[in-house]
Amino acid sequence: MINKKTPPSIEEWLREAKADPAASQIGMFLTHNGVVRQTPKAQVRQGLDDGSTVKGMQFYYDAEKVDAAIEEAYKLEGIYYVRAWLNEGQLEVGDDIMYVLIGGDIRPHVVDALQFLVEKIKTECVTEIEQS
Numbered sequence: 137m138i139n140k141k142t143p144p145s146i147e148e149w150l151r152e153a154k155a156d157p158a159a160s161q162i163g164m165f166l167t168h169n170g171v172v173r174q175t176p177k178a179q180v181r182q183g184l185d186d187g188s189t190v191k192g193m194q195f196y197y198d199a200e201k202v203d204a205a206i207e208e209a210y211k212l213e214g215i216y217y218v219r220a221w222l223n224e225g226q227l228e229v230g231d232d233i234m235y236v237l238i239g240g241d242i243r244p245h246v247v248d249a250l251q252f253l254v255e256k257i258k259t260e261c262v263t264e265i266e267q268s
Contacts (some may be wrong), residue, residue, distance in 0.1 A: 138225035143232040158216035162239040170233040194265040201261040214245030
């Protein structure tokens with residue numbers, strides 16, 4: 137069984153990002169921190185409430201697909217810095233699933249890139265099995 141990983145320090149990530157050669161072109165950073173929630177995905181996304189609650193989840197990802205998604209995000213207009221960390225193994229409610237950091241020139245580009253990358257990772261790169 138794969139054990140969950142220790143989450144990164146967002147403060148450290150931001151220090152590193154601001155020291156990156158591309159930092160002079162960046163006017164905004166956005167972060168995403170996904171966590172395991174108690175409410176089942178079917179209830180939140182589709183309104184299907186069967187009364188169950190999530191106790192934990194098995195979470196795995198394909199590192200090559202994540203790397204490819206990050207490379208795609210770098211090709212988006214105005215994006216100069218991208219970093220992602222994903223957990224894996226048996227996760228409990230409240231555990232971190234992923235962190236994503238996007239740096240870009242202006243807010244609309246950064247917001248769009250964050251939405252693009254998180255959606256791509258969640259729909260194409262990971263396996264999540266909720267446990268009731």
